Amino acid sequence: MYAVDKSLHKLLKDIELLAYLNPNNIEQEKKRFFASKYTIEPVFTYTKPKFDAYKLQRKLFSHRLSLISDEAIRALYEEIIYYYSGMVQCIHTIGDGEKFYYNSFKVFGTPTDKDVDNARFILHFKDVTDPDAIKIHNAAAAQAYFESFSEHYNFPITILQSTRIASDAMVKNSEKTLLLKKNGHFSNNQLKILAHHEIGVHLLTSYNAAEQPLKIFSNGFPRNVETQEGLAVFSEYMAGALTLKRLKTLAYRVLAVDSLRKGYRFMETFKLLHFDYQLNKDDAFTISMRVHRGGGFTKDYLYLTGLQKIFNHYNEGNSLDTLLTGKVTLQHKAVIESMMTQGIVVPSLHKNMAYKTNSNTNTTVDFILKNLR
Template identity: 55%
Template sequence: MSIEEDYADVFEIDANINRLVRKIELLNYVNPTNISKAKKDFFKSKFTLNPKFKYTKLDFNPYKLQRLFFSQRLERIQDDFIRNLYEDIIYDYSGLIQCIETIGEKDEFYYNSLRSFGTPTEKDVKNAQFILHFKDDELHEDMLPKYSSDEALNFFEAYKKQFGFDFKIVKSNKLSAAAMVLNNTKTLVLNKGYVYSQNEIDTLCTHEIGVHMLTTFNGLIHPLKIFSHGLPRNVETQEGLAVLSEYTSGCLSLKRLKELAYRVIAVDSLAKGYDFSSTFDLLYSQYKLNKDDAFTISLRVHRGGGFTKDYLYLTGLKKLYKFYKNNKDLSPLLTGKVSQKYFNDILKLQEIGLARQVIYTNPDFDKNNNENSKIDFILDNLR
């Protein structure tokens, strides 16, 4: 019998989930549509009036989608290991649907975000504070903003040629980041109004294309479609890998590490009950971050009503750096939108023929081009 016949029930349920999950692109909905105006009004108020963000309307029925997920007859899957995996997957997607459904409803969205992404521990906050104690490095020319999104686009087009996959690159004025990947549409989105430094372009190339887009395309090669859409709680691993690629490519700067640390501080402030203006004041007045960066980080954390995801970049980097330094094989973690938690499960799925080896790899992981001893010292001493 073929693998499809041996696991017919698994393939049927996997195909059903594949059809349902296409609507669940959280970043499509959680990014405000009025960022520029909200920022202008906030600055005009002397940083006192919390911004009023607007969001894209849902184009699906959350209740109906939830019902369809939980109607999958998982009891038909004979293999306990695979059945438990798909139970985890459905519960995880259910949480993301609830996040999307409650965007803009402060308390409801925040608690749903907590359930899906968690919140920093005391140790995570201390790691962030440890990073922020270091004196800023002297700014080199490659750190100075000078490229428009049109000019940056040409660099991204050139970088992607080293890989064997193709994708769209578009510009948008509705981003809270310099760039992001939309998995479902295989699109790299650049912030239209952003001015990029050479270091940021190099960083985003290996981060967004070399990991996020790469795992999108690796995820498409498997018999099971779930690798493309994501195993549960994959954000920490995927962002950790992406920042690790910044490190191994030699692009990771102290400035960037501090940015990740500020995100942890901001998410912690959210957990302590701070509103937008209070988080901004913490970053701007206490930590002396410039007002534009303080706004962006506060926006990332308070969008939707309280989005806790951003602390996972630093915790993910800490875990993946240790994994990398112990000479562990990163390949299973590049098979798609997967989590380190399911590392052995991925190997088992590969062994029985339900998953394949990676096709696309990031050459930056094959060597360590970091020459900044301070970065090594910091990463070696995170707890």
């Protein structure tokens, strides 16, 4: 098992989809799209992968999994190989229209009708005025905030500002680095959200994974995105930072991904959000860009489904500690606990501070989360 894990790590350690999927020319294409009055399709450019996809997949499938005696662990590593084969295909076809979309669909799936109904249910609620939602901080102020916030945790933090990320902030797992949008502007509540989301979960699980004897905890379990994003948004909730506006952002993402399923182009998704749902043009562009990059990226609906599953799991009286051991999934929790009993997995060194006490006081958010189908 350890030999297989070590060999896979050598192949997978640099396979980080977002490192290749974030467009290099977001701001230029945004200006061009707005100047055209939303009539031209943005043309995004991407960093080319530095590996041979065919050779990498051939090496993935050359591993002798029969050497792993534990049936559950052997099945896990078989899943891992198939999952990363799909991930390699995703990276290899970025920018290649339908090819990328179908590879993304195979890896991340797409929203169900129930997921779409949940999104529309959230959007049914009337907006409320939130003075903490005004974007008054630049990237330098945000960086100072995150550096101060990280003092709550016993791990180092490296923050880099970038103009080549699709979100306001993201963790680059392989380098344990927080990337911050250089030209971004942030509200008070957004800083709190990002701190508990990116540092309190994504960076924390990167450091916890580094303590594990098995490298797959760092590379990531199959389909780990839903659980990891669910944990991260749930951290926002427990910290008292999750607002109706934030939930609506997650709902818009579901509808945007659903538009891919219906064959919408970028401008059609944008117009759906901006004109039909009255979302401001900047946020409508960002969400449309996130789901249309590469040729059609379906991941973004998983934030809401992940939150729903983690919220329910926690409220059934379950601890979340096992899910913080690395880039793991709720579906594999039993396998991880079995591995922990065998001494193969060590307990999480770093704990999420927001999970200690539920600080949410937003009754509307509570009502919504308890009534998702």
